[in-house]
Amino acid sequence: MTNGGKTTLTNSLLRALPNCCVIHQDDFFKPQDQIAVGEDGFKQWDVLESLDMEAMLDTVQAWLSSPQKFARAHGVSVQPEASDTHILLLEGFLLYSYKPLVDLYSRRYFLTVPYEECKWRRSTRNYTVPDPPGLFDGHVWPMYQKYRQEMEANGVEVVYLDGMKSREELFREVLEDIQNSLLNRSQESAPSPARPARPQGPGRGCGHRTARPAASQPDSM
Numbered sequence: 398m399t400n401g402g403k404t405t406l407t408n409s410l411l412r413a414l415p416n417c418c419v420i421h422q423d424d425f426f427k428p429q430d431q432i433a434v435g436e437d438g439f440k441q442w443d444v445l446e447s448l449d450m451e452a453m454l455d456t457v458q459a460w461l462s463s464p465q466k467f468a469r470a471h472g473v474s475v476q477p478e479a480s481d482t483h484i485l486l487l488e489g490f491l492l493y494s495y496k497p498l499v500d501l502y503s504r505r506y507f508l509t510v511p512y513e514e515c516k517w518r519r520s521t522r523n524y525t526v527p528d529p530p531g532l533f534d535g536h537v538w539p540m541y542q543k544y545r546q547e548m549e550a551n552g553v554e555v556v557y558l559d560g561m562k563s564r565e566e567l568f569r570e571v572l573e574d575i576q577n578s579l580l581n582r583s584q585e586s587a588p589s590p591a592r593p594a595r596p597q598g599p600g601r602g603c604g605h606r607t608a609r610p611a612a613s614q615p616d617s618m
């Protein structure tokens with residue numbers, strides 16, 4: 398949701414994860430003169446039609462077709478020791494309402510804060526187009542409720558995160574979850590032990606695992 402803490406969390410993850418790129422949904426708002434004005438008199442910034450989602454999808458597909466090239470083009474230097482891991486973070490307030498994207502994610506997180514907190518945080522923000530008086534209650538909050546209800550009715554599974562937790566706690570929680578998910582993927586893609594087990598060398602199977610996957614498949618979330 399708006400002001401749940403998405404950008405803050407994304408920036409921390411971006412610094413911590415290897416070969417990690419980000420796409421911000423806010424970069425895909427249509428120009429102001431293409432934003433419809435509703436019967437309520439407000440510019441309808443918080444509806445999916447105000448975003449150029451086709452352009453956002455194209456950007457995701459550019460990453461999918463070559464994460465290495467995408468990373469280089471966006472100034473992310475590929476770490477040789479983790480060159481088989483590529484992660485794409487999508488950050489935005491309407492990510493789970495656009496069908497072509499919904500099934501592409503490997504993990505979906507949803508940061509929430511209570512109404513009062515959201516309204517307060519929003520009042521401290523400076524958007525490129527400032528909120529006119531009454532926008533939060535008249536448009537932003539009702540649209541948040543509408544899209545969230547639709548998402549839940551459509552059975553889109555998300556991991557809810559409590560945006561009232563500290564920045565550090567949220568960062569640790571999600572970083573750990575992503576690392577576990579990378580580990581699981583690497584185990585899934587490891588050869589299955591169908592053949593007779595080879596004798597294990599010293600130390601095998603008892604070392605600490607790292608979050609480095611063997612898969613060459615890129616991971617998006």
Ligand SMILES: Nc1ncnc2c1ncn2[C@@H]1O[C@H](COP(=O)(O)OP(=O)(O)O)[C@@H](O)[C@H]1O
Binds near residue numbers: 401403404518562563
């Ligand atoms: N965990 C948190 N606890 C308290 N305030 C936070 C937290 N995360 C972000 N904020 C603050 O809330 C506001 C919105 O954060 P931001 O990350 O820009 O949200 P979003 O990208 O979801 O709109 C900012 O003022 C930010 O400093």
Ligand SMILES: NC(=O)c1ccc[n+]([C@@H]2O[C@H](COP(=O)(O)O)[C@@H](O)[C@H]2O)c1
Binds near residue numbers: 423537
């Ligand atoms: N970036 C822009 O051009 C722009 C313009 C007007 C409103 N907004 C607001 O941005 C919000 C989404 O961004 P956050 O999730 O960062 O709050 C929407 O609620 C929308 O009302 C953005």
